[in-house]
Amino acid sequence: MAESLRLPAEEKYKEELDYLKSIDNAPKPFQWNLSANMVRIFILGSTPADNMEREIPQKWFGDKSLVERSIVTLASDRGLLLIGDPGTGKSWLAELLAAAICDNSTQVVQGTAGTTEDQIKYSWNVSMVIAKGQSHDSLIPSPIMRSMATGTIGRFEELTRCTSDVQDALISILSEKYVSIPELKDGNVVFAQPGFNIIATANSRDRGVNDLSSALKRRFNFVRIPIVTNxxxxxxxxxxxxxxxxxxxxxxxxxxxxxxxxxxxxxxxxxxxxxxxxxxxxxxxxxxxxxxxxxxxxxxxxxxxxxxxxxxxxxxxxxxxxxxxxxxxxxxxxxxxxxxxxxxxxxxxxxxxxxxxxxxxxxxxxxxxxxxxxxxx
Missing domain, CATH: 1.20.920 (Histone Acetyltransferase; Chain A)
Structure with a gap:
């Protein structure tokens, strides 16, 4: 990992996350690695009032209320949708939140016009299916399904770039908190574990490309990230x-x-x-x-x-x-x-x-x- 061109936030700031975890005595939602306040400090940086032995530098620059609302949303049953113009730091904030909360920011679906429902739920290893039939071994879970099974944060980039039928696949995941696998006889339902949630991003300049349905909008809390003018x-x-x-x-x-x-x-x-x-x-x-x-x-x-x-x-x-x-x-x-x-x-x-x-x-x-x-x- 040290030789990678770009390390994920949880690797890049591993020492900081380990330090914050070692001094964190506050209650944590679900199975989060850090309490809500420590997540905020990791992203916005520490202040003298925090009385820490080492300084935690600021990593995301913007209104702190946006970060706090994002953290609160992820501790609820609603998904988090970060929306704003290109280049306003939506993906960076999503990565930092996932890194601090569950030490894994890489469970990502990249939304495009070619994204399919399989990429949100699951697909199959064709060669294994031909050889032995459909089974748990031949199942390929999506990043979202993996985050459900482990009770962690899944990320969905550029949600409005996906077609409406793909977006609608998220509705049952966000409301029912499970995915059915009808091809399997046993163990054919994957239930979301405590701590699971989704952070999605949307480009406000893509409005009208593939608008979100009212049903999907109701399952997200919207946090608008403005262009920095200060x-x-x-x-x-x-x-x-x-x-x-x-x-x-x-x-x-x-x-x-x-x-x-x-x-x-x-x-x-x-x-x-x-x-x-x-x-x-x-x-x-x-x-x-x-x-x-x-x-x-x-x-x-x-x-x-x-x-x-x-x-x-x-x-x-x-x-x-x-x-x-x-x-x-x-x-x-x-x-x-x-x-x-x-x-x-x-x-x-x-x-x-x-x-x-x-x-x-x-x-x-x-x-x-x-x-x-x-x-x-």
């Missing part, structure tokens, strides 16, 4: 995630505050400009999420380490446009107008404020962006 919180998220992503390259993570301000301000301006657009053709296809900012910054840092001496506003501009411009000519046209209006305005503001250093960085950012777009036209 600069301080967004900066913390970017620092945290970028540092983790770059560990595999053994790079020193060093981004000046001025460059980070340019990135944050540009994304904020892009969101406002896109929100004011009258049609989809007049806005970027990108969701302009915090996750995309992290991707832009990671790309810029890698480029600067591989090919430049240092990270500059020129490299940042090239990475930003290269990452966000996906449609040609729509996105190129949008970005070109944005660059020569809003970015130009930011540079002028710094010049008028006599902030020579910042004005120079914005000017380099402006010129590099225009040069990058010239190649795309």
């Amino acid at each position: 600069k301080k919180a967004e900066s913390d998220i970017i620092h945290f995630r970028t540092k983790e992503l770059l560990k595999r390259h053994n790079f020193d993570y060093n981004v000046s505050n001025s460059l980070l301000d340019i990135l944050l301000q540009t994304f904020n301006d892009l969101r406002e400009t896109s929100a004011a657009a009258n049609s989809d053709d007049e806005k970027l296809e990108s969701a302009l999420s915090t996750a995309e900012q992290i991707g832009v910054l990671e790309d810029a840092i890698l480029h600067s380490n591989f090919f430049e001496r240092e990270l500059t506003s020129k490299v940042l501009a090239s990475s930003l446009i290269g990452s966000l411009v996906r449609r040609n000519p729509e996105d190129v046209s949008f970005m070109n107008k944005f660059w020569n209006n809003v970015v130009e305005k930011r540079k002028t503001e710094k010049e008028e404020a006599k902030d020579t250093e910042a004005a120079k960085e914005w000017e380099d950012f402006l010129n590099a962006g225009n040069s990058t777009m010239e190649v795309m036209k």
Whole structure:
């Protein structure tokens, strides 16, 4: 596991989870590994008021009430549905919750247009069925069925990407808490053990793709994860995630505050400009999420380490446009107008404020962006 490209949260933070478990004397719901408060501390980080011998760093950045509501929901009979725009940290929060509660975040069904009911319930080992017939040995349980049998958390990513008949397969699981296997004569019902629940995620931009039925909605508590607009919180998220992503390259993570301000301000301006657009053709296809900012910054840092001496506003501009411009000519046209209006305005503001250093960085950012777009036209 130590050589894996990406460890699951329960492996990555094993020492923290073991420590929290060793000091946790509070009552635990069902067979949870940690009490509700310790789950919250694992995700949101410890404070001096917690009186802990070691600090637990924050791993998910957002409104703490959303985390608390999620924890309470998972201790109830209702499933948890995390819904929000792409890149708002829904899957990351789901992984952290599952890791803290049951030490296993890998029981996941990835929802797509091709997801079948078998992937939610069970399937069969065809060769064993041909040789010996249908039996418990030839049964292949789904991740959801395994979580039912062990009383742990199952995860369902991108629920609204699945067709309605696949979604409906969850209704009986969430309400009746068992799965019938009519092909077997004995032991043909798998009952959910105490502690079982489901965390599902849904992309709010997929509304209308495969809407959830009223029956399924009633079996979930909805927790909406908003796009982070607070600069301080967004900066913390970017620092945290970028540092983790770059560990595999053994790079020193060093981004000046001025460059980070340019990135944050540009994304904020892009969101406002896109929100004011009258049609989809007049806005970027990108969701302009915090996750995309992290991707832009990671790309810029890698480029600067591989090919430049240092990270500059020129490299940042090239990475930003290269990452966000996906449609040609729509996105190129949008970005070109944005660059020569809003970015130009930011540079002028710094010049008028006599902030020579910042004005120079914005000017380099402006010129590099225009040069990058010239190649795309």
